[in-house]
Amino acid sequence: MSPTYARIRAEVLRLVALIPEGKFTTYGSIAVHMNVVARHVATVLSRLTDEESKSLPWHRVVSADARISPNMDAKLAARQKRLLKAEGLKIDREGFIQDADAHFHVVGVRRNIRWSEVE
Secondary structure, eight states, X not given: OOHHHHHHHHHHHHHHHXXXXXXXXXXXXXXXXXXXXXXXXXXXXXXXXXXXHHHSOGGGEEOTTSBOOTXXXXXXXXXXXXXXXXXXXXXXXXXXXXTHHHHBOOOOSXXXXXXXXXX
């Protein structure tokens, strides 16, 4: 793992851990805050260890349209839906979070980070 990826990964995990119960955010919202692309965030979350998956609220991160990713493995998507519903979010048949504005967690403003630079 490159030092840059390790730093990005650590920050994604930190930010996901801060999403409150009953709220969600998007891959893109985290990415904008970090000054990376949403694919970086999705890649980090798709490669969680079993231990990280059990302790981190990864299920609170969804696609830009407030939808459980239709590209996700069906069993994992069903698990994400179940976990979000258990936190009080309503999700329709297509995987869209209902009343999304009321449940959206704002990660923060864009940070001016250059991930490849050594601090």
